Amino acid sequence: QKEVEQNSGPLSVPEGAIASLNCTYSDRVSQSFFWYRQYSGKSPELIMSIYSNGDKEDGRFTAQLNKASQYVSLLIRDSQPSDSATYLCAVGDDKIIFGKGTRLHILP
């Protein structure tokens, strides 16, 4: 059974600081890794996808992947109150498995 693990939080970060979200996974075969954001009462939406080892940056967001350690992370720079949400890590090429999500609170 494939597993994706995340700290459930809540993670509280001051406005303007860097938020760091982490995820570990069990399936060494998967080549595809995703971070989704879900606001309360809404559907998940894709923030970042990453497929190779290293860093991938998109605006204030950076995804980091380390396949040897089976670890993927998401950094949010200059955190804003609008970043307060649940962040879901997802792993898989065809059968896409989600972690339980980390609740992030940005403190004004």
Added chain:
Amino acid sequence: DADVTQTPRNRITKTGKRIMLECSQTKGHDRMYWYRQDPGLGLRLIYYSFDVKDINKGEISDGYSVSRQAQAKFSLSLESAIPNQTALYFCATSDLSAGELFFGEGSRLTVL
């Protein structure tokens, strides 16, 4: 109109009743997924399909069945609903392997 439409959006039913949740999409995607979400448990995969003839079990398929009536339609059925199937159900689509999932707005099911 939404690209991925789920019906009904809310449903309250009783234990033992048969329930069908429907998903239709206008995105032209081949891949369709059903997930359930419970507080604190993230999204758990129930079934997924890559075309009309390709249906696959997910993490928690027991107690559920699906039907892929057409490329654009993927239905989830609970043959005999039980209270622990009370959850928020999401349909999602994708157009290729390792691609982004596009979610519907969710169907909230309550089984009394």
